[in-house]
Amino acid sequence: MIVFRLGRIRTPQGPGVVLLLPFIDSFQRVDLRTRAFSVPPCKLASKDGAVLSVGADVQFRIWDPVLSVMTVKDLNTATRMTAQNAMTKALLKRPLREIQMEKPKISDQLLLEINDVTRAWGLEVDRVELAVEAVLQLPQDSPAGPSLDSTLQQLALHFLGGGMASVAGGAPLPEPDTLDMVNEVEPSAPHGGAGSSPKQPVAEGLLTALKPFLSEALVSQVGACYQFNVVLPSGTQSIYFLDLTTGQGRVGHGEPDAIPDVVVEMAEEDLQALLCRELRPLGAYMSGRLKVKGDLAVAMKLEAVLRALK
Known part of the structure; x- marks a missing residue:
C-alpha cells in the first residue's frame, strides 16, 4: 500500500494491517504478484512484403511500487502500448522466414526493448512470447533482395571481425545509419576461409576495440574494475x-x-552481441547468459560502456 500523508508519499506499507489517519491520509494499493496480458493479434507487413497476423503474450511484475504510482497514471495501458509498439517495430525490419524461424530470439529482443522503457516506471517484464497467428499474404518477389542481404552480411562479418580499415577492397565505411543496420545482422558464416590471414580471437579483438572509447569521463562515471571469463567455442x-x-x-x-x-x-x-548492442546487460543476466560474481548494480554499469561505444 502506498500512503500519501497530506500529499507527501510515505514508505510503502504492508502487507497486513495499516493504520491510516482519517481525512489526512490517502492510499493506493499495488499488486506485486506476476501478472500477464496478451497483445491482440494485429496485421503487419514484414520486410519482404508478407502480411501476417501476429500477437504476443507478456508476463510482468512491479518491482518498485513507489515508481509505479508516481511515474505513470495508467500503468497497464502504458505497458500494453509499449509492448505493441515494440513488436510492430521489430517485425517490420524482418522478412517472413526470419520471423517464423527465430521467434524465441525475437521474443528475447522484445523483452529487452520493453524493459528499457518500463523499468523507469518500476515495472519489469519477465517473459515475452511471440505468436504468429496466420500468414495472410505470401512475400512479394524482390530481385534486389538477395543482393542486399548478401552485401549486409559481408559488411557485418567485416565490422564484427574487428577490421575497420577498408570494406570491399578500400571502399569507404558505410554511413552511421548503415552501421546501425549492420549491427542487427547476425553473421551466417565463420570468419576466415580460403586465402584469409590468421586473426586474433574474436573476444580479444572486440575488447581491444574498446580502447579508443576509454576516457577519464567514462572512468568517473563507472569507477569499477571488471574481469571477463569468456567461454570460447572450443569449450x-x-x-x-x-x-x-x-x-x-x-x-x-x-x-x-x-x-x-x-x-x-x-x-x-554473447560478449560479441553485448558489445554490438544486440544484447543488454540486464537482459543477458535475466536470461542466464551472463553470470555475475559481485555487486549486480556495479555490473549493470556496463551499460555506460555500451553507450560510449554507440
Whole structure:
C-alpha cells in the first residue's frame, strides 16, 4: 500500500494491517504478484512484403511500487502500448522466414526493448512470447533482395571481425545509419576461409576495440574494475579485464592487477552481441547468459560502456 500523508508519499506499507489517519491520509494499493496480458493479434507487413497476423503474450511484475504510482497514471495501458509498439517495430525490419524461424530470439529482443522503457516506471517484464497467428499474404518477389542481404552480411562479418580499415577492397565505411543496420545482422558464416590471414580471437579483438572509447569521463562515471571469463567455442576459458578505476582506463588479456569489483562469465558469442548492442546487460543476466560474481548494480554499469561505444 502506498500512503500519501497530506500529499507527501510515505514508505510503502504492508502487507497486513495499516493504520491510516482519517481525512489526512490517502492510499493506493499495488499488486506485486506476476501478472500477464496478451497483445491482440494485429496485421503487419514484414520486410519482404508478407502480411501476417501476429500477437504476443507478456508476463510482468512491479518491482518498485513507489515508481509505479508516481511515474505513470495508467500503468497497464502504458505497458500494453509499449509492448505493441515494440513488436510492430521489430517485425517490420524482418522478412517472413526470419520471423517464423527465430521467434524465441525475437521474443528475447522484445523483452529487452520493453524493459528499457518500463523499468523507469518500476515495472519489469519477465517473459515475452511471440505468436504468429496466420500468414495472410505470401512475400512479394524482390530481385534486389538477395543482393542486399548478401552485401549486409559481408559488411557485418567485416565490422564484427574487428577490421575497420577498408570494406570491399578500400571502399569507404558505410554511413552511421548503415552501421546501425549492420549491427542487427547476425553473421551466417565463420570468419576466415580460403586465402584469409590468421586473426586474433574474436573476444580479444572486440575488447581491444574498446580502447579508443576509454576516457577519464567514462572512468568517473563507472569507477569499477571488471574481469571477463569468456567461454570460447572450443569449450576453453579465456580471461580479460576492463579496469575503469584510474586514468583513462585499461583493457587487456589476463587478470587485472587489482582485485576486480565484478567477475562476469559469458560465452564469446554473447560478449560479441553485448558489445554490438544486440544484447543488454540486464537482459543477458535475466536470461542466464551472463553470470555475475559481485555487486549486480556495479555490473549493470556496463551499460555506460555500451553507450560510449554507440
